[in-house]
Each structure stands twice: as C-alpha cells, then as structure tokens.
Amino acid sequence: MAEGTTELGIGALTKEKRRSFLADLFIRLVREKPLGTVGAVIVLLLLLAGIFANWLAPYGYNEVWVGPKLGPTTVHFWLGTDNLGRDQLSRVIYGARISMFVGLGVSAIGVILNAIIGLVSGFLGGATDLIIQRFVDAWMCFPGIFIILTVMAILGPGVPQMIIVLGVLYGITGSRTIRSAVIAVKENVYVEAAKAIGCPTWRILIRHLLPNIMAPLIIIFTVSIGGAILTESSVSFLGYGIPPPIPSWGGMLSQGRLDMFQAPWLAVWPGLALAIVVYGINMFGDALRDLLDPRLRGGLGRYSGRRLSKQLSRRKPVDK
Amino acid sequence: MRTYIIRRFLLIIPTLFLVTIIVFLSVRFVPGSLVELMVSDRYRESDVSREEMVAMVRQQLGLDVPLWKQYLRWLGIWPQKDGAFSGVFEGDLGKSLWSQRAIRDEIFKRIPISLELGIMAIITALLVAFPIGIYSAIRQDTIGDYGGRSFAILCIGVPSFWLATMIFVFPSKWFHWTPPVMYYPITQDLWANLKQFIIPGILMGMAMSGTTMRMTRTMMLEVLRQDYIRTAWSKGLRESVVVVRHALKNAMIPVITIIGLQLPILIGGSVIMEQIFVLPGMGRLMLDALSARDYPVVSGVNLVMGSAILVINLLVDLTYAWLDPRIRYR
Numbered sequence: 069m070a071e072g073t074t075e076l077g078i079g080a081l082t083k084e085k086r087r088s089f090l091a092d093l094f095i096r097l098v099r100e101k102p103l104g105t106v107g108a109v110i111v112l113l114l115l116l117a118g119i120f121a122n123w124l125a126p127y128g129y130n131e132v133w134v135g136p137k138l139g140p141t142t143v144h145f146w147l148g149t150d151n152l153g154r155d156q157l158s159r160v161i162y163g164a165r166i167s168m169f170v171g172l173g174v175s176a177i178g179v180i181l182n183a184i185i186g187l188v189s190g191f192l193g194g195a196t197d198l199i200i201q202r203f204v205d206a207w208m209c210f211p212g213i214f215i216i217l218t219v220m221a222i223l224g225p226g227v228p229q230m231i232i233v234l235g236v237l238y239g240i241t242g243s244r245t246i247r248s249a250v251i252a253v254k255e256n257v258y259v260e261a262a263k264a265i266g267c268p269t270w271r272i273l274i275r276h277l278l279p280n281i282m283a284p285l286i287i288i289f290t291v292s293i294g295g296a297i298l299t300e301s302s303v304s305f306l307g308y309g310i311p312p313p314i315p316s317w318g319g320m321l322s323q324g325r326l327d328m329f330q331a332p333w334l335a336v337w338p339g340l341a342l343a344i345v346v347y348g349i350n351m352f353g354d355a356l357r358d359l360l361d362p363r364l365r366g367g368l369g370r371y372s373g374r375r376l377s378k379q380l381s382r383r384k385p386v387d388k
Numbered sequence: 389m390r391t392y393i394i395r396r397f398l399l400i401i402p403t404l405f406l407v408t409i410i411v412f413l414s415v416r417f418v419p420g421s422l423v424e425l426m427v428s429d430r431y432r433e434s435d436v437s438r439e440e441m442v443a444m445v446r447q448q449l450g451l452d453v454p455l456w457k458q459y460l461r462w463l464g465i466w467p468q469k470d471g472a473f474s475g476v477f478e479g480d481l482g483k484s485l486w487s488q489r490a491i492r493d494e495i496f497k498r499i500p501i502s503l504e505l506g507i508m509a510i511i512t513a514l515l516v517a518f519p520i521g522i523y524s525a526i527r528q529d530t531i532g533d534y535g536g537r538s539f540a541i542l543c544i545g546v547p548s549f550w551l552a553t554m555i556f557v558f559p560s561k562w563f564h565w566t567p568p569v570m571y572y573p574i575t576q577d578l579w580a581n582l583k584q585f586i587i588p589g590i591l592m593g594m595a596m597s598g599t600t601m602r603m604t605r606t607m608m609l610e611v612l613r614q615d616y617i618r619t620a621w622s623k624g625l626r627e628s629v630v631v632v633r634h635a636l637k638n639a640m641i642p643v644i645t646i647i648g649l650q651l652p653i654l655i656g657g658s659v660i661m662e663q664i665f666v667l668p669g670m671g672r673l674m675l676d677a678l679s680a681r682d683y684p685v686v687s688g689v690n691l692v693m694g695s696a697i698l699v700i701n702l703l704v705d706l707t708y709a710w711l712d713p714r715i716r717y718r
Contacts, residue, residue: 214674324553339554
C-alpha cells in the first residue's frame with residue numbers, strides 16, 4: 069500500500085513537471101517574447117483566413133462585375149473593386165489561401181530536402197560530402213530569382229510548379245545549416261554507441277540524428293515560410309509565377325500597378341497584406357529561434373557598457 | 389596564406405564546372421517548344437515541307453547532335469560545325485536567336501547599369517545598417533534597441549517592389565511628381581542618371597540593410613563581452629573609443645561575409661527594380677530574353693551572374709582570411 073502511494077506520488081509529480089513540449093513553448097513565447105507573440109497572432113490570422121476563405125470572403129475570387137470597374141472603397145466593397153469589377157477584399161482573403169499553400173508547401177518540401185541532404189552529407193562525410201557540397205556551392209551562387217524565372221518560364225506558370233521549384237531551391241540552400249548541425253551532433257557518444265552495437269546507417273540517421281536536429285529544422289521551416297511567400301509574390305509580380313485568375317498577392321499587385329493612377333487602392337492592399345504577413349512570420353520565427361536554440365542567439369549574458377566595467381573595477385579582489 | 393589561396397582557387401574549379409552544367413541543362417530541357425516557335429515563324433516564307441523545316445531549325449540551333457556534344461560545343465572545347473572553337477572558354481557566349489547580336493556584347497553593355505544599382509544599394513545598406521546595428525548593441529534591451537530591431541525586420545519583410553509601386557502612386561497624387569523613368573547613361577548626364585538610380589538603389593539597399601543590421605548587432609554584442617573590451621574600459625577610455633576602435637573593428641569581419649552572401653539576393657532584387665524603373669540592366673535583359681524564349685541569352689546571363697557571384701564570394705573569403713589569421717590555419 070505504502071509502495072503504491074509513493075509510486076503514485078512520483079507519477080503525479082513528474083506529470084505535473086513535464087508539461088507537453090508545445091504547451092511549454094507557447095507559455096514561454098507569450099511570457100518572454102511580446103513581439104514574437106504578435107507575430108504568432110499574425111501567422112494564426114493568415115492560417116484562419118486561408119482555411120476559411122470560402123466563408124470569410126463576401127464574393128468569389130473570380131466573380132466578375134459584382135461591382136463597378138475600378139470602384140473605390142464603399143460599404144459593399146471595403147477595399148474597392150478591380151479592373152474586372154471583382155471585389156478586392158475577397159481577392160485579398162483568397163490570396164491568403166494561396167500564400168498559405170505556397171508558404172507551407174515550399175517549407176515542407178524544403179525542410180525534407182534539407183534533412184535528407186544535410187543528414188547524408190554531414191554524417192557520411194568524406195568524398196560524398198565533398199561532392200554534394202560542391203553541388204550546393206554551385207547552386208547557391210545563382211541568384212535564386214534567376215533560377216526560378218528560368219525554370220518557371222520553361223514549365224509555365226502555375227501553383228504546383230511554383231511550390232516545387234521554390235521548395236527545391238530552399239531545400240538545397242538550407243541544407244548547409246542542417247549539415248553543420250549534423251556534424252556537431254554526430255560526435256556525441258550515443259551515436260558512437262549506436263554504431264558499436266551495429267545499427268545500420270539509416271537507423272542512426274533517422275532514430276538518433278534526426279530527433280537531435282529538430283530545432284534547426286523547425287526554425288528553418290518557420291523562417292522559409294516568409295521568404296517563400298515573398299519570393300512567390302515577386303515572381304508572380306513579374307508574371308512568371310501564379311497565373312492571373314488565381315489571386316496571388318504578387319499577381320494582384322502587378323495588375324494593380326497597371327491601374328495605379330486611376331485606382332491606387334488596388335496596389336496598396338495586396339502589398340500591405342503581404343508586408344504584414346511576412347513581418348509577422350519573421351517575428352515569430354525569430355522568437356522561436358531564441359526559444360528553441362539559445363546558442364544561435366549569440367553571446368552570453370548582457371552587455372551594460374560602462375556601468376558593468378565600473379562595477380567590476382570597484383569590486384574588491386577576492387583572493388589576496 | 390598562400391596555401392589557403394591556392395586551396396580556395398582549386399575548390400572553385402569544380403564549382404565553376406558544375407555552374408556551367410546547371411546553366412546549360414536548365415534551358416536545354418525544353419527546346420521542343422522553341423523549335424515549334426521558330427518553325428511556325430519561318431514556315432510561311434519558304435517552300436520546304438514542315439518536317440524539313442524542323443530538321444533545318446534543329447540543325448541551325450545545334451540540337452541535332454547528342455546532348456554531351458552540345459554541352460562541349462557550348463563550352464568551346466569541341467569544334468563547332470565549321471571546325472572552329474567558339475564557346476564559353478573563348479569568351480563567346482553565342483548569338484541571340486532573334487536579333488542575331490553577340491550575347492557577350494549585349495551583356496557587357498548592361499553590366500555597368502546593374503553594377504551602379506548594386507553599389508548604390510550596398511552604400512545605402514551600410515549607411516543604414518551600421519549606425520542602427522551598433523546603437524542597438526550598445527543599448528541592448530532599451531526602447532531604441534527594440535525600435536532598431538523592429539525596423540530591421542520591417543526592412544526584410546516589406547516587399548521592395550510594393551514600396552517601389554507606392555513611390556509611383558502617392559507622390560504623383562499628392563505632389564504631382566513621379567520618379568524619372570527615362571534612362572540616361574552616366575557618361576552623358578551624371579545628374580539625371582543619379583536622379584534615376586537613387587530611388588531604386590535606396591529601395592534595394594533597404595531590403596539588404598535588415599540582415600546586415602541584425603548581423604552587426606549580434607557580432608557587436610559578442611565582441612563587447614570579450615576581455616579586451618573590459619581592459620579598454622578599465623583603462624578609462626571613452627565609450628566612443630571603446631566601441632569604434634576596439635569593438636567595431638573585430639565585429640566587422642563576419643559582417644563582411646554576410647554582405648557577400650547577400651549578393652545573390654541583391655541581384656535578384658535588381659531584376660524587379662530594373663523592371664519597375666525601366667533601367668536597361670542585366671535583369672531587364674533576362675526578362676526580355678525569357679519572354680522571347682531567347683534561351684542562349686538566358687544561359688549567358690545566368691552564367692555571367694553565377695560566375696560573378698562565385699568570384700566575389702571567393703574574394704570575400706580571402707579578405708576574411710586576410711583580416712582574421714585564425715581562418716587560414718584551420
């Protein structure tokens with residue numbers, strides 16, 4: 069009986085202490101990172117707008133002539149109407165869905181590629197690493213947008229192409245960071261132990277290394293969402309990304325630019341939406357990086373300039 | 389130092405080789421549509437059959453030989469049809485499919501424009517990034533620091549092509565002023581040229597300054613905690629001397645690398661800026677070539693850009709090693 073209670077007691081204690089990882093992260097985010105919390109709210113709003121676009125938008129994204137041509141803001145059309153009389157607000161809301169797909173899709177493909185390339189290159193090392201890294205070098209010395217434009221011009225505009233092309237681009241670029249994380253982790257004793265008991269390489273990679281590089285992977289995932297959305301809209305702005313009837317913010321801006329003198333609001337709102345979303349994701353990503361991987365923050369403690377040095381110089385010598 | 393330089397140069401050779409492969413293959417995957425386009429362009433004015441025309445065009449484009457031979461010919465280490473060696477190695481990037489002008493000349497004409505834009509952007513970025521980054525670091529966790537950091541993230545997040553569009557919209561509405569879009573070469577009219585380049589230059593610089601600012605702050609924070617800074621303080625030096633003479637010098641080294649690494653992004657931004665502000669630079673050349681499906685020009689631009697960035701990054705690495713002896717002996 070007594071034994072039972074102790075066991076229960078310990079169980080309850082550990083249960084209380086070990087809050088789930090996500091809940092803990094969330095609490096720390098709200099407590100320590102006010103700007104990161106704002107970012108998280110913006111990300112959440114983007115996701116909600118993207119998921120529930122059908123219910124939120126008053127009109128369809130390609131419902132033409134629901135309002136006047138290039139109409140200004142009115143009670144019915146909060147953000148005005150475009151050159152085909154489509155409701156701008158509905159298009160901005162559906163644009164959130166496109167951005168969400170692009171952001172999440174690109175980051176997912178990117179992170180998977182990052183993990184594969186980084187794990188193989190970092191763990192195997194030697195000639196494999198040397199060869200893979202020269203490919204990464206060659207790839208990274210192109211301006212991303214030139215590759216994207218070339219490939220998109222060849223494939224033709226469209227959402228799936230855009231996601232795959234950007235995903236591959238981010239997948240190769242980010243693999244550097246993962247590779248260095250793998251190299252740092254693989255020196256640990258548990259990897260050596262796994263090798264000693266005859267674990268096959270794939271098992272070491274997946275069961276022992278992958279869980280330990282999750283922090284950089286999560287950070288890269290978050291940070292690339294913003295970059296991907298921004299790059300997608302630049303490419304769509306230039307006319308090689310997502311084709312017209314689909315409401316990509318970049319594409320809307322590019323159309324809005326043609327009518328900007330008669331209807332400046334057409335160029336204002338999609339860009340503003342884009343800026344806010346990217347700002348939010350970056351803030352959130354930054355906070356997440358600080359919370360997940362304090363080493364990446366750089367430096368220890370804090371610098372308080374003159375005051376600190378004065379305190380230090382006034383301090384009495386300890387040993388004499 | 390010499391062995392380091394030699395090692396870096398040897399490493400660049402396979403990379404450059406892979407760059408040429410990527411450039412070559414990226415446009416070679418789809419010549420089908422191009423052949424169709426050229427055939428339908430010329431079909432009407434000739435009396436040969438369609439199949440013959442296709443064969444002729446393929447031969448003219450050099451697509452009638454296997455892929456590896458096309459690649460070697462493009463590189464210039466395999467003789468062309470007339471037996472001459474003319475390719476990348478000889479400095480010949482081929483001719484434009486439509487205008488028949490030499491691609492190399494076309495690119496050389498446009499490099500100064502993109503370069504001017506890039507230099508302006510870098511100057512802007514540094515002028516914005518250094519003061520704010522340093523201030524953020526020496527006054528960590530104050531209002532000023534928060535403001536500076538938010539501004540940095542704002543610079544990264546706000547799409548420069550949107551800002552560029554806004555600069556066309558609102559000043560014209562309020563002040564009846566629009567940015568100049570008529571291109572003047574720098575040799576012809578310096579003032580008009582600068583007036584035209586300054587706005588896109590600043591906008592590109594803003595995008596770049598965000599990352600640089602954050603890097604400057606992080607590095608300053610790291611350096612400010614070193615022992616030699618404490619020594620400088622205890623000698624009774626003024627804060628400006630400690631920060632500028634002792635800390636900044638050492639914090640600058642990684643910042644230089646970050647600036648080098650941002651060049652591809654900078655060049656990417658120039659594509660959009662050249663498009664919006666109607667500047668005939670490399671980015672414009674690329675976009676025009678893409679919309680005309682002029683693939684040899686696309687390859688040429690990609691190759692020049694890729695190798696330029698490779699060389700600049702090499703120079704950045706060498707500077708880094710020269711400034712920080714620890715790198716050389718790794």
